[in-house]
Amino acid sequence: MNILILGSGGREHTFAWKIVQSPKCEHLFVAPGNSGTAEIATNVNIGVTDFEAIKELVLDKNIDIVVVGPEDPLVQGVHDYFLNDEAIKHVSVIGPQKVAAELEGSKEFAKEFLYRHNIPTAAYESFTKETVEKGYVFLETLNPPYVLKADGLAAGKGVVILNDLDEAKAELKSMLVDAKFGAASTKVVIEEFLDGIELSCFVLTDGENYKILPTAKDYKRIGEGDTGLNTGGMGAVSPVPFATEEFLAKIEERIVKPTVNGFKKDNLPYVGFVFIGLIKVGDDPKVIEYNVRMGDPETEVVLPRLKNDFVEILQAMSNGTLDKINIEIDERAATTIMLVSGGYPEAYEKGKEIVGVEAIEGSIPFHAGAQIQEDGKIVTSGGRVMAITSYGETYQEAIKKSYQNIEKLHFDKMNYRKDIGFDL
Numbered sequence: 001m002n003i004l005i006l007g008s009g010g011r012e013h014t015f016a017w018k019i020v021q022s023p024k025c026e027h028l029f030v031a032p033g034n035s036g037t038a039e040i041a042t043n044v045n046i047g048v049t050d051f052e053a054i055k056e057l058v059l060d061k062n063i064d065i066v067v068v069g070p071e072d073p074l075v076q077g078v079h080d081y082f083l084n085d086e087a088i089k090h091v092s093v094i095g096p097q098k099v100a101a102e103l104e105g106s107k108e109f110a111k112e113f114l115y116r117h118n119i120p121t122a123a124y125e126s127f128t129k130e131t132v133e134k135g136y137v138f139l140e141t142l143n144p145p146y147v148l149k150a151d152g153l154a155a156g157k158g159v160v161i162l163n164d165l166d167e168a169k170a171e172l173k174s175m176l177v178d179a180k181f182g183a184a185s186t187k188v189v190i191e192e193f194l195d196g197i198e199l200s201c202f203v204l205t206d207g208e209n210y211k212i213l214p215t216a217k218d219y220k221r222i223g224e225g226d227t228g229l230n231t232g233g234m235g236a237v238s239p240v241p242f243a244t245e246e247f248l249a250k251i252e253e254r255i256v257k258p259t260v261n262g263f264k265k266d267n268l269p270y271v272g273f274v275f276i277g278l279i280k281v282g283d284d285p286k287v288i289e290y291n292v293r294m295g296d297p298e299t300e301v302v303l304p305r306l307k308n309d310f311v312e313i314l315q316a317m318s319n320g321t322l323d324k325i326n327i328e329i330d331e332r333a334a335t336t337i338m339l340v341s342g343g344y345p346e347a348y349e350k351g352k353e354i355v356g357v358e359a360i361e362g363s364i365p366f367h368a369g370a371q372i373q374e375d376g377k378i379v380t381s382g383g384r385v386m387a388i389t390s391y392g393e394t395y396q397e398a399i400k401k402s403y404q405n406i407e408k409l410h411f412d413k414m415n416y417r418k419d420i421g422f423d424l
């Protein structure tokens with residue numbers, strides 16, 4: 001089996017790490033990949049939305065399965081591109097088709113889906129430039145804090161939560177009238193604020209059957225104690241200690257089943273990963289968002305706990321035989337700590353040499369924004385640089401191991417959160 005992974009982050013390095021463990025994998029390619037994937041697979045310098053170049057590569061290398069890491073190619077219809085081309089329609093693409101990817105591509109589409117299928121979520125209304133005055137009136141009916149969401153993809157920055165009514169109105173105007181997030185804020189969803197603790201649930205589906213992967217919790221804010229700006233994620237823990245069996249059963253019955261049934265009822269062709277962002281309000285789970293891909297850095301703790309042959313799972317997803325797979329999970333906890341470039345998520349410098357990776361013992365370094373130079377040096381190339389994953393009998397033990405290994409690593413202005421798991 002020849003496999004191609006699209007993407008270049010810690011998530012994609014983790015996919016690659018798991019795929020090369022399968023005897024079914026002959027050749028693995030990653031486009032564009034990073035220094036971590038370069039060690040175990042062949043990197044090809046092609047962008048994830050350059051569909052023509054991807055097609056050429058797939059034909060040239062006889063690729064059987066394409067695993068799509070990030071949301072952009074899915075929202076732009078990479079799966080449909082394959083299906084509509086005689087030369088590559090036989091290739092298995094892991095990721096939903098364009099209409100289904102709208103679950104992440106449009107917040108309003110996701111809210112309408114949730115409401116239509118009676119899946120618990122925050123109350124909402126959506127507004128455009130033409131109805132901005134109605135938006136102000138709607139805000140007045142809500143209690144603070146006010147949750148405003150740009151409808152489209154805004155690189156994780158499109159959600160604004162404000163305590164002050166006047167500020168919320170000004171923000172709504174800036175999104176709708178002044179196009180603060182460009183086309184992404186042509187529409188804005190205003191939501192009821194849900195107060196609780198967040199966790200994520202990951203589901204595999206072949207469109208008919210589903211399997212649930214371990215839960216994970218990520219730490220989105222840059223600062224300790226969950227303060228400061230939002231990031232892509234600064235660390236993650238799996239399993240989530242407060243997700244008891246009873247709570248997980250509620251997630252499956254009230255959320256996972258109606259979600260997968262909803263795909264069928266609404267004709268949303270879905271072969272891929274469903275990332276359900278949840279919040280525990282009292283004892284009940286509610287959906288905050290859908291993502292049509294795996295999470296990053298959640299993948300760095302979820303996949304290491306999966307004991308199955310991952311290629312077998314990918315095949316079952318594309319053949320519609322996921323019901324035949326028995327998911328086996330490592331009982332140990334897994335945690336990851338993300339090392340980031342100083343300044344991230346705002347401006348930061350790149351090209352800093354990363355030293356000490358080979359000294360790591362008992363943890364797995366998943367490379368993210370890191371590239372290998374011709375002279376063999378590994379240098380930073382992004383905000384999130386490397387995720388240090390460890391196993392432990394408890395999450396505390398796993399976290400300790402990651403922090404011990406981080407002591408051995410260094411790059412100029414390296415930053416990371418020292419309190420991952422503090423709230424559990």
Ligand code: AMP
Pocket residue numbers: 122147156159191192193194195198220277288289
């Ligand atoms: P999203 O991009 O939809 O994941 O939202 C970003 C973050 O905003 C989430 O991870 C939550 O922390 C927060 N958030 C989103 N919607 C709500 C809501 N209705 N109530 C409370 N917090 C929310």
Ligand code: GLY
Pocket residue numbers: 218232233291294295296297298
């Ligand atoms: N860690 C959150 C995400 O992948 O969107």
